[in-house]
Amino acid sequence: MALETYVNSGGIKVIERFFDLPLDYAKPDGRKIRVFARNLVPTEKAKTPEEEAKLPYLLYLQGGPGFEVELKGSGGFAGEVGSYKSSRECTT
Numbered sequence: 001m002a003l004e005t006y007v008n009s010g011g012i013k014v015i016e017r018f019f020d021l022p023l024d025y026a027k028p029d030g031r032k033i034r035v036f037a038r039n040l041v042p043t044e045k046a047k048t049p050e051e052e053a054k055l056p057y058l059l060y061l062q063g064g065p066g067f068e069v070e071l072k073g074s075g076g077f078a079g080e081v082g083s084y085k086s087s088r089e090c091t092t
Contacts, residue, residue, distance in 0.1 A: 007043060013052075015039040 004016040016038050023031040046052035 011043045013039075013041040013043050013046075015041070 002018040005014065007013050016036070019035045019037070020032045021035055022028045023033050041052055041055065046055055
């Protein structure tokens with residue numbers, strides 16, 4: 001796995017991950033595909049690796065099967081990165 005990490009101007013730590021995985025898991029030494037994943041971590045909510053490990057994940061699957069779907073702007077799920085509330089903060 002390869003990693004690239006940086007912090008953007010909005011205070012979001014970006015971790016880009018690249019995985020080389022078998023196209024067919026029945027043939028692990030066969031053809032590989034590269035899979036990309038990105039973590040977005042609000043730096044104001046996680047100042048240490050321990051705090052970062054406690055943050056919840058929000059999974060967004062872009063497209064598929066076999067094609068991607070264009071991501072329009074940063075509305076919707078991207079705003080959730082900085083605005084989540086932990087279960088301790090939520091009221092019902």
